Amino acid sequence: MFGTTLVLALRSIRRHLLRSFLTILGIVIGVGAVVTMVTLGKATTAAVQQQISALGTNVLQVRPGQGFGRGGGGPRPPDFKPEDVTAIANQVAGVTAVAPQASATATAIYEGANWSTTINGTTAAFLTVQPWPLTAGRYWTPAEEEAGKAVCLIGNTVRQNLFRGGAAVGTRMRLGNISCDVIGTLSTRGQGGFGDQDDVVVMPIKAVQRRFTGSRDIRLMMVGVDTAYSTATVQAGIMDLLRERRNITGGKEDDFNIFDTKQISDTLTGTTTLLTRIVAAVAGISLVVGGIGIMNIMLVSVTERTREIGIRLAIGAVAREVLLQFLVEAVALSCLGGLIGLALAQLVILALVPVMQVPWTFDPQINVVAFAISAVIGVVFGYFPARRAAALNPIDALRHE
């Protein structure tokens, strides 16, 4: 009996191609919107995660003060000293390396081109914490680091703006008030969570301290965490050590903060996931509207086909068969709409991926779910018109004009 009704339903759809198409338009758009939105949302989340992982995973950032700001009144918390770096590296379990950072801003000049950039003074540990390959040249030697020589690695943005794509390694450029040998160029990292990561000049920390900041103070320590340890454990160890070293006792608050990049990653991922869900919910509403569209057309169809129903009943269709016919027709229509919607979504995603600069992804789960929902919508919104058709009195139906 089911095979028969399926044949009948498909025949009916085929006989009214235009009307069938208009009927399923809502479902097509609904399914297409849901799949597109969820897929692109997930791709965006993946892109964000990728950018954050560029900051380094399993990295703790230790800064003086509370939070990112220096806080309101009160004495300024002291910066860290090189001894703090050594202490953390030697005394806290699970730490792979500690990279101190001293930053300054200066204008780099080379053959008439100038570019204002950030100078990042650090040690070789920086590369252990966050590997950063070179495209050309070399890293500085331990001797150069110890002596604080004016050698530098330049980020890709600096290279582009100062050297116009020409050879940079081996040249000598001006950086603020000093001359500096360019010994290597860093590979591209792209946009991070906090701006252009390639707009940077990296130098031995002693050089930066001596020539730019004029002190041994360290504003930031990047702590690499062994993957065998949880960042929370290491974070607690650093906290205890620094409180001791900075004479913070009892209930006094820390005058430094430890930031886990994983937390940023989780927060941002959570935000994009939430946004994806909201957009998907809005798209889901259009799916329901599409279902109501099917119900409308099916109701009209039942009225318009009253005579046909009368004929079927007269020649011996039982009510159940008429109900099933219209129900199957509605489900077939909505499933067809779902399939077209899925195809449409793939086209839209292919078109939008380059524009939105997110990686192309195919998520089987959302495709299956969206299709299943379209089928369910066919059942739910097809049932009422179908029941109405089945309940018709054959005599009245045959007289219907």
Next chain:
Amino acid sequence: MTVPLISLRGVTKVYGSGATQFQALKGVDLDITGGDFVAVMGPSGSGKSTTMNILGCLDMPSAGEFTFRGHHIETLDRDQRALLRRKYLGFVFQGFNLLSRTSALENVELPLLYRGEDKRSRRELGMAALDKVGLADWWDHTPAELSGGQQQRVAIARAIVTSPDVLLADEPTGNLDSERSVEIMQLLTTLNRDSGITVLMVTHEPDMAAFARTVVHFKDGLVERIEAQHRQGEAVEESPSRLREGLGVGLSPTTSSDTGGQAHPQPSSGSAVPPAQPEQRGTLFTPNSQAGGE
């Protein structure tokens, strides 16, 4: 003479209720023998269509008994009646009632679909039925591409494709000109004679009723009178012998409104005086339409 194929006893039909109540049938008694060709006539509102709807198992009597092949139909539910229509009945309507945008063959195959026949046998039976009505060459034409007479022939093919016991035709020639009408009537006559299908036909045209063997006249919700007649070109002697044997006198054209007091269901035969018509052939009908509907 055995049990009649169809038998109505004291059948009434009331529409509506209260002040708007309307009694369409006031106690109809009617027997129809298998293989007969019956024309039902009467003015509008006489109850002939209501009777046809009940005979077609499309409608239920308000009271009274309706037996088909000895089974009580008035006890069947909606789906059981549908299955009975599917198995034993075929319908032809005044307005043809074919599915539009659907080929003649698919229209004819429709009842077979509900019978669960497979594609091949649907096609064979469908083509055979179209062949019987002379439209085998037109199988792939939609109703819009067919003339009225052709459409009605497709409808007849659809009605007979399941080899039903009874063919119910509601004013089958009502929408056709006289020439097409005669063709349709000849087709029905042939089917009746060759395939043995019992034909019940509502008509208001005496010319069409002339093709029937038996004519039932309705008036005011009752069977007014029943006449048996020669079919055109058919001698009395050719009529089945059973028709002449016994039981015959059942016909009581006593438009018995006069005898109104009688209780029904009234046993059919015996009481009434057979009419003097020479072509009277017996017990096909036991009208006894009581003036039952007080």
